[in-house]
Amino acid sequence: MAAAFAxxxxxxxxxxxxxxxxxxGVIAGRDVLYLPRHGRPRHLAPHLVNYRANLEALRAAGVRGVVGLNTVGGIGPSAATGAILVPDQLIDYTWGREHTFAEPDRLLHVDFAEPFDAALRRRLLDAAARAGLAAVDGGVYGATQGPRFETAAEIERMARDGCDLVGMTGMPEAALAREAELDYAMVSLVVNPAAGRAENPFDMAAIQATAADGMARIERLLLAFFEGLDGG
Structure with missing residues (x-):
């Protein structure tokens, strides 16, 4: 992406x-803050990410909208390897994670029927079109605990539940963003078929190659996204 970051x-x-x-950094005249949730160098397992500290840090830094990038396994027919999706729903299968900003003396209820900001999703989809990229509008993201991958039976259950994608970082990130009043949407890159859905054996090298190619396309999408933003 044509931008200098410090x-x-x-x-x-x-x-x-x-x-x-x-x-x-600055992209298309817009101030951008990038926070790698797994740390740099990458070392934090999904269940060990301090999602609350991350979202609070973004809010305190003046961030108003968050685009969460993630690599996922494909479950549904729209989630072929290499596909880019902008999910519109999620199901949370995680457990034990610090998942709310609420405290013992502060009751906090938020509307989470639609977990992703509709306007931000539309901007991302429009940006994909301007960049000449195919991006699937919608899909149900299933958030699992990790760090292990799922069993074939677990994926079958998720398919019956209606999940199109499986990943490990979407929750509690999305819910915390809602509590923090940050617009939030995800861009998901399918890097492999989910467990029990592949014709070939699990191949980490192939997954990494798909991720590298896909992230180059997502950079194009994000550049078009920032170029398309109006106002301050």
Whole structure:
């Protein structure tokens, strides 16, 4: 992506240390803050990411909207390997993660019927079209605990539940963004068929190659996204 980024210091907050490796830059005249949720170098397993500290750090830094990028396994027919999806729903199968900003003396209820911001999703889909990229509008993201991959039986259950994608980082990130009043949407890159849905044996090298190619396309999408933003 045609942008120069410099390291950004995100101080600890009441929820702990944000992931290391944040950087700031300007894309198409827009200030952008990038926070790698797994840290840099990449080392944090999905269940060990401090999602609360990350989202609180973004909010404190003045961020108003968050685009969560993730690589996923494909379950549904729209989620072929290499496909880019902008999900519109999710199901949470995680457990034990710090999943809310609510505290014992502060009851916090938020409407989460539609977990992703509709306007932000539309901007991302329009950007994909301008970039000449095929992006699937919608899909149900199933968030699992990790760090292991799922069993074939677990994927069958998720398929019956209506999931199109399986990933490990979408929750509680999406819910925390809603609590923090940050617009949030996801761009999901399918890098492999989910367990029990592949004709060939599991191949990590092939997954990494698909991820590298797909992220280059997502960079094009994001550049078009920032170029298409109006106002301040």
């Amino acid at each position: 390291p950004a210091e995100l101080p600890p907050n009441r929820f702990g240390e944000p992931a290391a490796g944040a950087c700031r």
